[in-house]
Amino acid sequence: MRILYAIQGTGNGHISRAREIVPLLQQHGTVDLLISGTQSDVKLIQPVKYQLHGFSFIFGKKGGVHHWETFKTMNLPRFATDMRKIPLKDYNLIINDFEPVTAWACKLQGLESVGLSHQAAFQSQKVPKPKSIDWAQLVMKYYAPATHYVGFHFRKYDHFINTPVIRSEIRNLIVSNDGHYTVYLPAIDDRLLVPLLQQLPQVQWKVFSKHCQFKYRAKNVDVSPVNHYEFNQSLASCTGLFTGGGFEGPAEALFLGKKLLVMPMRYQYEQQCNAYALKQLGFPVIWGSNKNWLPILKSWIENPQEYEFDFPDDTATVIDEVVSRFAR
Numbered sequence: 001m002r003i004l005y006a007i008q009g010t011g012n013g014h015i016s017r018a019r020e021i022v023p024l025l026q027q028h029g030t031v032d033l034l035i036s037g038t039q040s041d042v043k044l045i046q047p048v049k050y051q052l053h054g055f056s057f058i059f060g061k062k063g064g065v066h067h068w069e070t071f072k073t074m075n076l077p078r079f080a081t082d083m084r085k086i087p088l089k090d091y092n093l094i095i096n097d098f099e100p101v102t103a104w105a106c107k108l109q110g111l112e113s114v115g116l117s118h119q120a121a122f123q124s125q126k127v128p129k130p131k132s133i134d135w136a137q138l139v140m141k142y143y144a145p146a147t148h149y150v151g152f153h154f155r156k157y158d159h160f161i162n163t164p165v166i167r168s169e170i171r172n173l174i175v176s177n178d179g180h181y182t183v184y185l186p187a188i189d190d191r192l193l194v195p196l197l198q199q200l201p202q203v204q205w206k207v208f209s210k211h212c213q214f215k216y217r218a219k220n221v222d223v224s225p226v227n228h229y230e231f232n233q234s235l236a237s238c239t240g241l242f243t244g245g246g247f248e249g250p251a252e253a254l255f256l257g258k259k260l261l262v263m264p265m266r267y268q269y270e271q272q273c274n275a276y277a278l279k280q281l282g283f284p285v286i287w288g289s290n291k292n293w294l295p296i297l298k299s300w301i302e303n304p305q306e307y308e309f310d311f312p313d314d315t316a317t318v319i320d321e322v323v324s325r326f327a328r
Contacts, residue, residue, distance in 0.1 A: 001029030004091040006102035009037035013248035024319040093327040103144035112147045118247040121151025124158035128277040164251035173236040180204040182238040245271030
């Protein structure tokens with residue numbers, strides 16, 4: 001059996017999940033990997049057969065998407081060329097993790113594909129979503145269309161939705177609490193974060209930033225470039241995680257029993273939905289409309305969080321079902 005696994009390269013979550021899923025798919029046949037987009041700090045272990053331009057949302061430095069940089073990366077002629085050059089009919093199963101080139105190529109050629117992603121969960125009306133302008137929901141629905149969907153979310157909101165894929169390296173971490181707080185906000189410059197965090201001098205902060213090149217310390221704040229291993233170690237030993245509105249990062253913090261505070265990127269509908277779902281589950285959120293973060297940060301630090309999440313290690317079962325149901 002030949003399997004094509006197409007992965008969105010924006011952010012870390014898609015590739016982090018793929019690192020866990022690829023070996024499971026390889027148990028069923030030959031797997032070719034396709035990645036489009038940029039902005040990920042995590043790399044696949046396995047070789048990538050197709051590296052495409054795709055469409056990427058470019059992170060800004062003030063809490064949102066950088067619209068102009070995002071617009072400049074879009075190349076519709078190249079997108080059309082890339083769609084035509086993938087030999088999709090050579091594959092018995094096409095799996096798509098929110099990757100638009102392969103998704104639209106399949107749609108235009110009338111081929112079946114499986115949307116296997118967190119975003120696939122948003123096909124359900126039962127998933128918590130804030131009120132939003134219609135175009136944002138349309139982007140989520142049509143960015144990477146598929147004929148079948150298997151989703152992941154914090155809860156099993158619908159029959160085709162599973163709990164998060166927690167990577168083996170996270171499941172195997174030795175969990176402790178040395179009192180510091182870990183921060184990962186890729187859309188905010190560390191030079192904006194440090195002065196705020198210094199206003200809580202009793203707290204030790206470890207900030208991982210996409211916008212710095214070298215480690216430095218500013219009073220009670222340690223800042224480092226994003227490093228996969230160091231971040232995991234910091235997460236395992238921290239009291240809590242202050243992060244964006246992504247999916248995998250918050251899910252891993254919940255799995256490890258860490259306190260969680262999220263701040264979704266402005267103009268990023270998926271992150272707004274994730275934060276809305278976490279808010280319904282009782283977690284604090286800093287919204288774009290919150291001009292003064294300090295009271296929310298202080299309350300988060302001072303108050304405990306009590307919750308119970310069961311994220312069983314059933315990824316192999318999910319992949320087995322995908323292959324048995326949808327391979328041709």
